[in-house]
Amino acid sequence: MRYWIETLGCPKNHVDSEKLAGLLVSQGYDAATSPDTADLVVANTCAFIEPAREESIETVLDLADRRRAGARLVVTGCMAERYADELVDALPEVDLVARFGESLTPTSVTLRHRSTPAFDLLNLPRPAADRPWAYLKVAEGCDRRCGFCAIPSFRGDQRSRSMSDVVTEARGLVDGGVRELVLVAQDLASWGMDRRRGGRGEAVEVLDVGGAQPLTSLVSVLGREVDRLRLLYLYPSGLTSALIDAILQTGVPYFDLSLQHASRPLLRAMKRWGNAEVFLERIEAIRRAEPEATFRSSFIVGYPGETEDDQRELLDFLEAAQLDWAGFFTFSPEDGTHAARLDAPVPSELALERLREASEVQDAITARRRDRLIGTEQRVLIDAPGVARTVHECPEIDGVILVDPSLAVGSLVDVVITASRGTDLEAAVR
Numbered sequence: 001m002r003y004w005i006e007t008l009g010c011p012k013n014h015v016d017s018e019k020l021a022g023l024l025v026s027q028g029y030d031a032a033t034s035p036d037t038a039d040l041v042v043a044n045t046c047a048f049i050e051p052a053r054e055e056s057i058e059t060v061l062d063l064a065d066r067r068r069a070g071a072r073l074v075v076t077g078c079m080a081e082r083y084a085d086e087l088v089d090a091l092p093e094v095d096l097v098a099r100f101g102e103s104l105t106p107t108s109v110t111l112r113h114r115s116t117p118a119f120d121l122l123n124l125p126r127p128a129a130d131r132p133w134a135y136l137k138v139a140e141g142c143d144r145r146c147g148f149c150a151i152p153s154f155r156g157d158q159r160s161r162s163m164s165d166v167v168t169e170a171r172g173l174v175d176g177g178v179r180e181l182v183l184v185a186q187d188l189a190s191w192g193m194d195r196r197r198g199g200r201g202e203a204v205e206v207l208d209v210g211g212a213q214p215l216t217s218l219v220s221v222l223g224r225e226v227d228r229l230r231l232l233y234l235y236p237s238g239l240t241s242a243l244i245d246a247i248l249q250t251g252v253p254y255f256d257l258s259l260q261h262a263s264r265p266l267l268r269a270m271k272r273w274g275n276a277e278v279f280l281e282r283i284e285a286i287r288r289a290e291p292e293a294t295f296r297s298s299f300i301v302g303y304p305g306e307t308e309d310d311q312r313e314l315l316d317f318l319e320a321a322q323l324d325w326a327g328f329f330t331f332s333p334e335d336g337t338h339a340a341r342l343d344a345p346v347p348s349e350l351a352l353e354r355l356r357e358a359s360e361v362q363d364a365i366t367a368r369r370r371d372r373l374i375g376t377e378q379r380v381l382i383d384a385p386g387v388a389r390t391v392h393e394c395p396e397i398d399g400v401i402l403v404d405p406s407l408a409v410g411s412l413v414d415v416v417i418t419a420s421r422g423t424d425l426e427a428a429v430r
């Protein structure tokens with residue numbers, strides 16, 4: 001029996017897919033080389049925003065067309081969790097809509113949606129990585145309630161894995177050839193806080209609680225296990241001085257800050273912490289400690305009530321912060337969220353215009369930040385023939401370094417950056 005898993009959405013979904021693959025292998029399945037040769041075809045969907053949902057549906061329909069006669073088609077992931085009943089009704093092609101933790105391989109031939117999770121994906125084993133880096137998911141769910149975000153409603157409150165589970169999985173990946181681990185969670189800076197307070201499901205402003213931040217210890221421990229450790233999605237109030245120190249100690253000065261906007265009133269409307277001033281203060285503190293630190297963030301434009309002043313503040317912030325990388329999204333009202341009930345929607349044309357304006361400002365900054373690296377010496381990890389990354393690029397999100405294709409995949413090589421090609425850079429071996 002062979003399986004095929006098609007994965008949509010964010011890095012956290014990719015980890016879930018690897019764990020599902022590990023489970024299927026443990027049940028006697030082998031990986032298929034294409035969906036049309038598989039007995040079990042799985043679509044691991046994304047429901048983040050409307051375009052992601054549309055892409056998920058198109059993918060499911062495409063897989064339904066491509067599967068061979070008799071193959072089972074299963075839809076899982078965020079769309080299955082959030083819209084299970086609607087999917088069951090709307091997609092007769094699908095054999096099973098499986099919510100998180102439900103078995104994909106039931107004994108009955110025509111099982112439909114069931115609702116009780118039978119296992120937690122977080123603690124499943126995963127197959128060895130087929131590339132020299134891997135995502136490592138350390139928690140599921142989120143205790144925050146950002147105004148625009150539906151994730152807590154279907155992923156639930158935060159459940160952090162234990163330090164020993166995470167370290168065991170990390171060692172397995174490193175033993176399998178992984179040289180860079182990328183830690184992911186919905187709210188990574190809060191990793192371990194739920195375990196400390198017994199899982200009460202309340203968000204904690206890490207800066208205010210005092211005592212040690214659990215993630216700081218995890219970063220220190222994992223930093224000794226692997227050549228490179230990278231952290232994604234840091235809620236800004238969780239960026240404590242101790243965590244900054246721990247990240248810098250790992251030798252990967254990369255800070256992916258989940259900022260979403262810079263205007264204080266708009267951030268309050270989003271039910272989020274912070275403002276441009278405190279964000280800049282943190283960024284400057286990091287740059288004082290490590291001038292070569294790299295920063296990434298993402299921002300939402302067109303949130304209900306957003307004014308021209310808010311947009312101006314965002315643009316001014318981008319100029320002042322000089323982030324290396326940034327992504328921009330237009331607001332999309334999600335069922336059941338606080339923001340979906342707010343008045344004063346921003347017309348979609350205006351939101352798109354603001355997105356273009358912010359992207360234009362950031363593109364010029366990113367180009368300048370990339371050009372600064374020309375002539376510098378860097379150590380790169382060879383991800384694939386001819387494709388590498390320094391510590392300044394996160395896999396799958398940022399640009400890459402183009403190198404000699406004969407360099408061995410998985411090796412760390414010292415190079416000199418010689419030229420830029422858009423957001424990618426070229427390099428020659430030193």
Ligand code: SF4
Pocket residue numbers: 142143144145146149150151152186187235
């Ligand atoms: S911290 Fe992230 S996952 Fe949690 S509610 Fe906010 S946006 Fe959603």
